[in-house]
Amino acid sequence: MEVFYFVPEVLFYILSGLILLSSVMVVSARNPVTSAIFLVLDLFFVAALYAKLDAHFTAAIQVLVYAGAIVVLFVFVIMLLNLKPEALRGVRFSVGEAAVLLITLVGFAIIGSELARTAPEAVIPGNLGAGAIELAGGNTFVVAMRMFTSYLWPFEMASILILLAIVACVMVAKKDKVLGAAHHFRGGSPE
Amino acid sequence: MIPVENYFLLASFVFLCGLSGVMFRRNLIMVLMSIELMLNAVNIVFVAASRQLAQVDGQIMVLFVITVAACEAAVGLAMVIALFRRYGTVNTEFLRLLRG
Amino acid sequence: MGTNFGIDLTSLLQWNQFTVDLVSFVVKFAILAGGLLQIPPVMVWVERRVPALMQRRRGPNRVGLFKWRLYGLLQSLADTIKLIFKEEVVPDGAHKVFYHLAPVFCVFPAFLIACAIPYGPDLNIFGYTIPLSVVRVDVGFLFIFAISSLAVYGVSLAGWASNNKYSLMGSLRASAQMISYEIPLGMSLLPIVLIYGTLDLGKIVEAQSSFFKWGAFTAPFSLLIFVICMFAETNRAPFDLAEGESELVAGFHTEYNSAKFAAFFLGEYVSMFVLSALASTVFFGGWQVPFVPYESLVAMLGSPNIAAIVGVLMLLLKSMFFMWLYIWVRWTLPRFRYDQLMSLGWKFMLPIGLANVVGTAVVLAVLRFK
Numbered sequence: 001m002e003v004f005y006f007v008p009e010v011l012f013y014i015l016s017g018l019i020l021l022s023s024v025m026v027v028s029a030r031n032p033v034t035s036a037i038f039l040v041l042d043l044f045f046v047a048a049l050y051a052k053l054d055a056h057f058t059a060a061i062q063v064l065v066y067a068g069a070i071v072v073l074f075v076f077v078i079m080l081l082n083l084k085p086e087a088l089r090g091v092r093f094s095v096g097e098a099a100v101l102l103i104t105l106v107g108f109a110i111i112g113s114e115l116a117r118t119a120p121e122a123v124i125p126g127n128l129g130a131g132a133i134e135l136a137g138g139n140t141f142v143v144a145m146r147m148f149t150s151y152l153w154p155f156e157m158a159s160i161l162i163l164l165a166i167v168a169c170v171m172v173a174k175k176d177k178v179l180g181a182a183h184h185f186r187g188g189s190p191e
Numbered sequence: 192m193i194p195v196e197n198y199f200l201l202a203s204f205v206f207l208c209g210l211s212g213v214m215f216r217r218n219l220i221m222v223l224m225s226i227e228l229m230l231n232a233v234n235i236v237f238v239a240a241s242r243q244l245a246q247v248d249g250q251i252m253v254l255f256v257i258t259v260a261a262c263e264a265a266v267g268l269a270m271v272i273a274l275f276r277r278y279g280t281v282n283t284e285f286l287r288l289l290r291g
Numbered sequence: 292m293g294t295n296f297g298i299d300l301t302s303l304l305q306w307n308q309f310t311v312d313l314v315s316f317v318v319k320f321a322i323l324a325g326g327l328l329q330i331p332p333v334m335v336w337v338e339r340r341v342p343a344l345m346q347r348r349r350g351p352n353r354v355g356l357f358k359w360r361l362y363g364l365l366q367s368l369a370d371t372i373k374l375i376f377k378e379e380v381v382p383d384g385a386h387k388v389f390y391h392l393a394p395v396f397c398v399f400p401a402f403l404i405a406c407a408i409p410y411g412p413d414l415n416i417f418g419y420t421i422p423l424s425v426v427r428v429d430v431g432f433l434f435i436f437a438i439s440s441l442a443v444y445g446v447s448l449a450g451w452a453s454n455n456k457y458s459l460m461g462s463l464r465a466s467a468q469m470i471s472y473e474i475p476l477g478m479s480l481l482p483i484v485l486i487y488g489t490l491d492l493g494k495i496v497e498a499q500s501s502f503f504k505w506g507a508f509t510a511p512f513s514l515l516i517f518v519i520c521m522f523a524e525t526n527r528a529p530f531d532l533a534e535g536e537s538e539l540v541a542g543f544h545t546e547y548n549s550a551k552f553a554a555f556f557l558g559e560y561v562s563m564f565v566l567s568a569l570a571s572t573v574f575f576g577g578w579q580v581p582f583v584p585y586e587s588l589v590a591m592l593g594s595p596n597i598a599a600i601v602g603v604l605m606l607l608l609k610s611m612f613f614m615w616l617y618i619w620v621r622w623t624l625p626r627f628r629y630d631q632l633m634s635l636g637w638k639f640m641l642p643i644g645l646a647n648v649v650g651t652a653v654v655l656a657v658l659r660f661k
Contacts, residue, residue, distance in 0.1 A: 009193060012193045012197065016197075016201045019201065019205060020201070020204055020205070020208075023204070023205045023208035023209070023228060024208055026208065026212065026224060026225070026228060027208050027209070027211055027212035027215075027216070027221075027225060027228075031386075032218060032220055032221060032224075033386075033389065033448070033451065034388075034389075035221060035224060036224065037389075037444070037448075039224055039227065039228065040441075040444065042205075042228070042231070043231065046231055046234070046235060049235065049238075050238050053238050053239060053242045054242065055238050055241070055242070055250050055253075056428070056429055056430045057250065057430055057433070058234075058238060058250045058253050058254070059430075060430045060433035060434050060437050061254060061257060061433065061437075062234070062253075062257065063437035063438070063440070063441070064433060064436055064437040064440060065257050065258075065261060066227075066231070066257055066260070066261075067437075067440075067441065068437060068440030068441060068443070068473075069261065069440065069470065070227065070260065070261050070264045070265075071227075072440075072443050072444070072447075072466070072470060073264060073265060073268055074220065074223070074224060074264070074268065075444070075447055076447070076463070076466070076467075077220060077268045077271060077272060078220060079447065079451050079459065079463060080272075080463070081220075081271075081272070081275050081281065083218065083220065083281065097214065097215075100214075101207065101210070101211060101214075104207060104210060105203065105204075105207050108203035108206065108207070109199075109200055109203055112196065112199035112200065112202070112203055112236075113196040113199065113200070117196065138429050139247075139250075139429065139430075140429070140430055140490055142247050143247050143250055143251060143254075146247050146248065146251060147251050147254070150248075151248075151251050154255060158255055158258045158259075161258065161259070161262055162258065162261075162262055164262075165261075165262035165263075165265055165266055166265075168266050168269070169265050169266055169268075169269040170269075172266065172269040172270055172272075172273050173269035173270075173272045173273055175276070
């Protein structure tokens with residue numbers, strides 16, 4: 001988005017701070033609706049990050065589909081089921097859980113940094129840098145050209161996948177005429 | 192230029208938040224939201240890598256990941272609704288019929 | 292372009308393209324926000340006088356200044372003052388944060404969308420070109436639909452946070468309606484993208500240079516679908532079951548009074564205007580004057596700046612046509628029942644939108660294959 005000519009580095013740090021804050025609040029909010037709204041904020045800031053990375057089409061699709069449809073679905077289900085805030089467990093992690101978390105964190109950081117720095121031979125870099133994308137007709141044009149030539153089959157498969165998901169949702173969430181009359185509470189008290 | 196490792200570090204932190212949400216939250220819908228957070232972290236990696244390697248294939252992959260996340264969220268929420276109708280709760284501590 | 296962060300700060304103190312862009316961004320946003328805020332009072336007055344004349348009565352025409360009646364123009368001012376001074380009653384079990392945050396979610400997206408619409412051709416001041424849209428987004432449409440899909444949160448949060456089962460039902464119905472009609476709304480603009488070949492709104496306006504290249508003539512079904520879905524998106528006209536006065540009390544904003552109620556109405560009128568401006572931009576040529584291409588306009592008027600002002604006025608005129616259409620349809624057609632509304636959206640609008648896209652694609656393929 002051509003608002004400014006120079007996009008300062010500090011924008012990355014601001015955005016990543018906001019993203020981290022929102023992610024932590026998503027996971028640690030007691031009310032599910034609060035969690036969903038923080039998820040919307042998180043997805044919005046990530047879309048801003050994509051825009052900074054010159055992926056304008058992906059940023060728009062992220063807000064349109066992810067923040068504007070998927071999380072709306074979550075909010076609907078939360079409101080329909082009338083879910084109450086849950087009491088969080090205390091901050092008493094068992095040793096095993098804490099170890100898993102720590103190892104995962106350190107492992108991801110190490111693997112990620114190493115891969116970024118030392119494995120350029122694994123993937124052949126393309127020739128579509130930022131300037132070349134502008135010359136070729138814009139981000140959407142380049143993505144579309146690549147998608148409909150090299151990735152046409154996955155694109156059609158994705159539409160079949162969406163069809164399958166629609167059919168599955170309707171079948172799973174349909175009220176069962178036989179059992180639907182009486183709601184049995186099995187397996188414990190309702191929350 | 193921001194080195195691409197910073198983006199990967201950010202993505203791994205977000206992934207970790209999602210992972211801890213899946214492990215520690217007892218509400219099934221919160222678990223599904225944490226899964227979305229993890230998928231989002233993967234998307235960040237894809238877009239940053241596509242910028243680093245001067246390709247757009249990463250962004251195309253992001254579109255497919257978003258599509259799959261949408262389908263999976265929809266089917267997961269349909270299952271949550273069916274579970275709520277059957278058992279009256281979405282607390283994972285009570286939904287443990289398959290637990291060994 | 293890009294991340295050229297090696298800029299030195301002394302260049303911020305003189306007029307170069309960067310500082311001109313920065314200052315014009317702030318000025319444009321201030322003018323836009325101020326201008327958009329003037330629309331609800333005017334619309335409230337229009338909404339009362341025009342239907343009154345349609346229904347052969349007078350409407351409010353008493354509130355004036357001193358002894359002049361002024362056609363009741365100050366009625367909006369009186370309403371605003373009354374709303375601000377009303378006591379704000381927060382319901383007992385309302386969620387402390389979301390009750391106050393929900394009107395923001397309704398108002399904010401409308402202002403953000405208005406930033407992406409091109410209001411006129413480029414200004415040319417002292418050699419610097421200043422485009423007349425607050426931001427220039429190269430994925431113009433997608434940005435607009437993305438931000439307008441955030442308005443659903445305002446409606447659902449408002450109903451849920453009010454701790455009132457009628458509000459909750461009203462808000463669930465209203466948000467289900469809004470997300471159902473977002474799909475045909477976006478799909479009706481796909482043929483426009485196919486025909487003009489770009490997502491950028493500025494380029495689409497520039498491509499409608501002659502009268503018969505307007506979107507209304509090249510994609511007439513899109514115009515029809517877009518207008519119908521426009522009414523449904525803003526919960527207006529025959530689709531206003533969610534806030535209908537005789538239905539669920541007042542729907543999702545039952546528990547809101549005084550300033551927040553005014554905020555919901557502000558958001559509704561501003562998003563009406565923004566969607567009208569979008570429809571004018573895409574289908575009616577935007578800031579282009581009919582039968583007068585841009586170059587001859589500049590030649591007639593002498594300077595591109597006056598042409599820019601004329602362009603802005605033209606866009607406002609076309610948007611006002613759509614606003615008047617909103618009011619006309621509201622006071623003419625009866626309200627849809629909720630199941631009729633939803634089946635219209637899914638079983639009628641969606642297939643017709645799809646058929647529109649496929650038909651346009653086939654026609655374009657045939658025409659451009661030569």
